[in-house]
Amino acid sequence: MSGNIAEKLISCRRELHAYPELSNQEFATTEKITRWLQDAGIRMLPLGLKTGVVAEIGRQKAPLIALRADIDALPIEELSGVPFSSRHEGVMHACGHDVHTSVMLGAALLLKAREATLPGAVRILFQPAEENFNGACHLIDAGALENVSAVFGMHNAPELPVGTFATRRGAFYAHIDRFQITVTGKGAHAAKPEQGIDTIVTASQIVNALQTLPSRNFSSLESLVVSVTRIQGGNTWNVLPQTVELEGTVRTHNVKVRERVPDILTRVIDGVASAMGAEARLAWYPGPPAVVNTPFWADFSQRVAADAGYQVQEAELQMGGEDFSLYLQQVPGTFVSIGSASEFGLHHPRFNPSEQAIYPAAAYFARLADEALSALLLAQTAAPAESMG
Ligand SMILES: [Zn+2]
Ligand SMILES: [Zn+2]
Structure with a gap:
């Protein structure tokens, strides 16, 4: 049987x-x-x-x-x-x-x-x-x-x-959340970046700044992973694109940590974008809980x-x-x-x-x-x- x-x-x-x-x-x-x-x-x-x-x-x-x-x-x-x-x-x-x-x-x-x-x-x-x-x-x-x-x-x-x-x-x-960040600047000829607002450089700096989210904002005893998994912007070699989109995921175990992440993320991306003269908008999609x-x-x-x-x-x-x-x-x-x-x-x-x-x-x-x-x-x-x- x-x-x-x-x-x-x-x-x-x-x-x-x-x-x-x-x-x-x-x-x-x-x-x-x-x-x-x-x-x-x-x-x-x-x-x-x-x-x-x-x-x-x-x-x-x-x-x-x-x-x-x-x-x-x-x-x-x-x-x-x-x-x-x-x-x-x-x-x-x-x-x-x-x-x-x-x-x-x-x-x-x-x-x-x-x-x-x-x-x-x-x-x-x-x-x-x-x-x-x-x-x-x-x-x-x-x-x-x-x-x-x-x-x-x-x-x-x-x-x-x-x-x-x-x-x-x-x-x-873990708690699973997804985010999208849209960086908006001003498109320009690649040879004249001074006439635009460079979204590629801004997005790159945002990716780097996000690495400090776990290490500089939360206790090292908390589990928190932030991964950027998609970067999309531009469609040719000699044009600086008007927008760049980033997408990724945040994983946490502590619900209090999870709740604080969107605000800190917003602060970081706003700060980086405004320093570059660009704008960054966060869309947050809560996934299943832990x-x-x-x-x-x-x-x-x-x-x-x-x-x-x-x-x-x-x-x-x-x-x-x-x-x-x-x-x-x-x-x-x-x-x-x-x-x-x-x-x-x-x-x-x-x-x-x-x-x-x-x-x-x-x-x-x-x-x-x-x-x-x-x-x-x-x-x-x-x-x-x-x-x-
Ligand atoms: Zn699976
Ligand atoms: Zn499975």
Whole structure:
């Protein structure tokens, strides 16, 4: 039985991998997941989603928990060389969401097999659009978390060996924000810069000045990353452009630091631009908040992982982001890392996670769901355990 499921999950993963789809365009992916769930007799919730699926297994009017997988891929040309490489030009499952989908499909199949004895219900969220951070809020708005008492999710960790599990209490992934800066000056002939206001030089000085944002404005004990990732200006060699656009991201863990960044950024860019006679305008796009694990469920997940045979580690703080944080703002739960042993990292065109990680993770999440429901049921009959939230 487990051998059959393990093989089935690998073949599902390969089918997803060969036909990856970008955020919010996961139509064929949604159809495949729906078919696999239907074949197993698993019921799906009519949430009216454009892409993505929410399934449910177990008894209603009992404790309910949720497991989440993300299903979208990235605009990357695959170079992994595996025989089931992407057939969609320029699109690749380079973050392993195909692995996550197979893991949670496996958990669903294993839970379905013991549905009659399950001490509650498990909702499986196959979430679209994690890479552009808007899938989780779609699912929440559609009601996917209604009546859910705890939520669990995973990301594969290429730097960890297969069989390794890591999580941590409290802060885990960072707050993610995006900014754009438009520098406006006065265009001029490249031979007569004195007749214009040079936006290229101004933008360059802004990039340099931004490097002092973490080091000169915040304690060195705070985590803060400011990266400029795009500079766009000009379209030929002998004209100074009227405008230059900069784009980048700010990553933080402390919400107070996060809140202060836009003001300081504005002060720095205004100062540099006005010294050059130019103008700089900041557009700030707040992204998903930090992933903060509930201590009770972080400990619980670690204990179940150790019982399931994983080598359990304390996860390091990440500067990456995850819209799983939005679920954790609604209900308690925890996000974990599971070793996938890829030589090349996430978002790399040669990323190639080990498929040996899939079945053990599926079995783990089925077991976690089962034990979490038992714990919730116990808490309902005894005094409510506040620490679970
Ligand atoms: Zn990713
Ligand atoms: Zn990812």
